[in-house]
Amino acid sequence: MDLGERIWTAALVVIGDEILSGRTQDKNVAQVAAWLNVQGIRLAEVRVVADDTAAIVEAVNTLRARNDYLFTTGGIGPTHDDITVDAIAAALEVGVEHHPDAMATLERYYATRGGITEARSRMARVPAGASLIVNKVSGAPGIRWGNIFIMAGVPHITAGMLDALTGTLEGGRPVVSKSVGGWVAESEVADLLRGTEKAHEGVAIGSYPFFREGRVGANFVVRSPDEASVDHCIADLTAQLEAAGYSIVAGGI
Amino acid sequence: MDLGERIWTAALVVIGDEILSGRTQDKNVAQVAAWLNVQGIRLAEVRVVADDTAAIVEAVNTLRARNDYLFTTGGIGPTHDDITVDAIAAALEVGVEHHPDAMATLERYYATRGGITEARSRMARVPAGASLIVNKVSGAPGIRWGNIFIMAGVPHITAGMLDALTGTLEGGRPVVSKSVGGWVAESEVADLLRGTEKAHEGVAIGSYPFFREGRVGANFVVRSPDEASVDHCIADLTAQLEAAGYSIVAGGI
Numbered sequence: 291m292d293l294g295e296r297i298w299t300a301a302l303v304v305i306g307d308e309i310l311s312g313r314t315q316d317k318n319v320a321q322v323a324a325w326l327n328v329q330g331i332r333l334a335e336v337r338v339v340a341d342d343t344a345a346i347v348e349a350v351n352t353l354r355a356r357n358d359y360l361f362t363t364g365g366i367g368p369t370h371d372d373i374t375v376d377a378i379a380a381a382l383e384v385g386v387e388h389h390p391d392a393m394a395t396l397e398r399y400y401a402t403r404g405g406i407t408e409a410r411s412r413m414a415r416v417p418a419g420a421s422l423i424v425n426k427v428s429g430a431p432g433i434r435w436g437n438i439f440i441m442a443g444v445p446h447i448t449a450g451m452l453d454a455l456t457g458t459l460e461g462g463r464p465v466v467s468k469s470v471g472g473w474v475a476e477s478e479v480a481d482l483l484r485g486t487e488k489a490h491e492g493v494a495i496g497s498y499p500f501f502r503e504g505r506v507g508a509n510f511v512v513r514s515p516d517e518a519s520v521d522h523c524i525a526d527l528t529a530q531l532e533a534a535g536y537s538i539v540a541g542g543i
Numbered sequence: 544m545d546l547g548e549r550i551w552t553a554a555l556v557v558i559g560d561e562i563l564s565g566r567t568q569d570k571n572v573a574q575v576a577a578w579l580n581v582q583g584i585r586l587a588e589v590r591v592v593a594d595d596t597a598a599i600v601e602a603v604n605t606l607r608a609r610n611d612y613l614f615t616t617g618g619i620g621p622t623h624d625d626i627t628v629d630a631i632a633a634a635l636e637v638g639v640e641h642h643p644d645a646m647a648t649l650e651r652y653y654a655t656r657g658g659i660t661e662a663r664s665r666m667a668r669v670p671a672g673a674s675l676i677v678n679k680v681s682g683a684p685g686i687r688w689g690n691i692f693i694m695a696g697v698p699h700i701t702a703g704m705l706d707a708l709t710g711t712l713e714g715g716r717p718v719v720s721k722s723v724g725g726w727v728a729e730s731e732v733a734d735l736l737r738g739t740e741k742a743h744e745g746v747a748i749g750s751y752p753f754f755r756e757g758r759v760g761a762n763f764v765v766r767s768p769d770e771a772s773v774d775h776c777i778a779d780l781t782a783q784l785e786a787a788g789y790s791i792v793a794g795g796i
Binding site: 313337 | 564575580622624747748
């Protein structure tokens with residue numbers, strides 16, 4: 291997909307024992323990925339790490355060095371297992387401070403909910419020099435430090451934080467992706483797919499098999515930042531698959 | 544959770560542009576995590592990487608060096624975007640060969656499905672020296688090379704491969720986890736949770752807030768390989784939460 295244009299990349303660190311134990315099905319990877327694409331930023335890599343300072347520090351420092359943006363989810367609540375802010379401050383070699391605007395927000399939020407406490411004021415702690423990301427759902431804000439975005443673990447709170455960031459990050463062209471598919475075994479069309487991808491510069495074709503109703507099928511996804519290239523490739527691929535005798539469904543099945 | 548016993552760890556590399564693009568919701572992290580725990584092995588870290596040789600090589604070599612086991616999912620099909628076997632062989636600095644048993648399996652599988660082709664025979668390619676993992680669902684086997692387990696991307700095929708491996712890997716005691724929860728704001732009980740965890744050696748307490756029906760609640764998960772320790776901690780935690788005036792549901796809500 292090299293079109294000679296600047297590609298903006300991001301990495302995501304998912305922080306949480308609950309994901310690694312299998313207790314909780316992660317939903318943040320998919321929503322962050324989809325949101326990033328709309329901003330013209332590619333999600334280049336994801337790591338899921340435990341609630342462990344050394345693991346967080348390693349992931350944050352490795353990934354922020356080689357991506358334009360770094361996002362984290364999880365571990366910013368008020369309890370003892372919420373160590374994200376301290377770990378990221380350690381990674382950045384800065385101190386931790388109570389952000390005055392976050393304190394004011396939490397004081398307002400908890401005014402009718404029993405008042406601010408020491409545990410609650412923990413959610414105002416940020417790596418020194420950070421700004422805040424609005425949380426429209428609950429009291430505790432997200433945190434921005436340079437190009438690092440520290441977000442909640444609860445997916446719909448993260449969604450609100452992403453919404454608050456929409457349109458504020460520099461990116462390139464979003465990747466356009468369109469699909470065709472049908473009841474076709476991918477192994478029958480492997481050469482056709484490879485040849486079609488080669489014939490269309492700047493596009494990538496992914497082949498995703500599935501098994502449903504006892505039958506084998508596949509969806510073929512064509513991706514490029516250039517929509518016209520995607521459309522040409524989809525048209526070519528569809529024509530070739532139909533010429534080979536397959537009944538193909540636009541959009542995939 | 545240091546009980547002075549040997550902890551067996553695994554890492555998982557999820558290989559696939561479709562996860563990083565947000566097109567596909569990953570389900571393999573949760574199922575591999577849950578399966579590993581039954582084997583007495585902890586999932587210590589996960590990376591999601593693109594269909595890119597350098598990214599796969601880096602992840603595989605870093606993670607296999609520091610874990611007892613390494614699992615991968617994705618990229619073992621017959622099409623041009625399936626590069627996992629070649630990338631892992633590159634990481635291991637071994638060649639790629641057609642495994643004779645895999646060839647025989649594929650020939651049998653495709654005997655009634657149009658016969659073997661060059662594309663289909665790609666699914667018999669393994670890093671030199673590998674053995675096979677049975678695939679009860681479709682023709683292409685998984686691959687074992689030392690303590691590396693190369694599995695499918697389609698979750699129910701991966702499930703079958705895990706099933707074939709059940710009980711064959713050395714591990715320690717599985718982590719037992721039990722939950723209590725209720726309509727309680729975690730920020731109100733942060734000190735109580737921290738104190739309870741400290742009072743119960745060898746257990747970890749995780750606090751997982753949720754927002755439902757317009758109300759705030761949380762589940763508290765107690766984990767340890769020692770079931771008696773988990774039970775003691777759960778009983779203590781429940782008693783303290785009830786003494787503090789909360790109505791607590793065993794098992795969480």
